[in-house]
Amino acid sequence: MSLKDTATRVAILDTLAKHITAELKAAKANLETGLRAAKAETGTQTIAVDLLGADIGKASLVQNGPIASVIDEAALIAWVREVAPSEIVTRLVTEVRPAWRKNLLDSLSAAGVIEWVDPETGVIHEVPGVEMVGRAAHTRLTIPAEGKIAIAEAWRSGALTTVVLPELTAGGEA
Incomplete structure (x- = not known):
């Protein structure tokens, strides 16, 4: 790979990482809002994380003690x-x-x-x-190694196209 190719690769990866970071921040805020609402409505503080029909982990609202x-x-x-x-x-x-x-x-x-x-x-x-x-509640995402492997395999196979790529490819600022 030439130096120019390497620079191009770095530019692409840097731009994508920044865009993904922004999307992740927004998604985490939505998750926390949803979990707070679920706790208020039904007492639910933990939900399963589902990937293509399989539970791969859990998302929890954590309320730390004072x-x-x-x-x-x-x-x-x-x-x-x-x-x-x-x-x-x-x-x-x-x-x-x-x-x-x-x-x-x-x-x-x-x-x-x-x-x-x-x-x-x-x-x-x-x-x-x-x-x-009192301290503010926050969300905790628990994905065991098997879940991370499943996500990586789904990414490589293109199965995540309908899960995350629409938000990432919808345009807007990167």
Whole structure:
């Protein structure tokens, strides 16, 4: 393959990849909207992924549990100054040491409450400046290896022409 042929191939693949990425983003948004509606209407959160009449995986709406999130930095800093002063770093700005803050938020998230247990004293502290914040649901696509192989075979055989190619070949900006 000549350098010119290689450049042409790269240009084609790059353009197609960008177009496919845009189509994928739109399709995922439609999937999430549909799954949210299905959950609201019937409680359905998971659907089968069908390829030419065969189930090859599943699409699910995943609702993560709430996580601890700092809503009042000053209140958190004042509290940490009191219970763990060695974890305070003073520079031009005062902040809780990032590693300690991450561990604190991770432990609060795992516990599902904004209470911290001092490992040295066993005293339970309600942590000011932090609250449990819900996270947005998202979709998860689970396609096992067999499903991916089936998709690749369907692509090579041309069987996906009616499934994805109309959107990709409909024109518009690439």
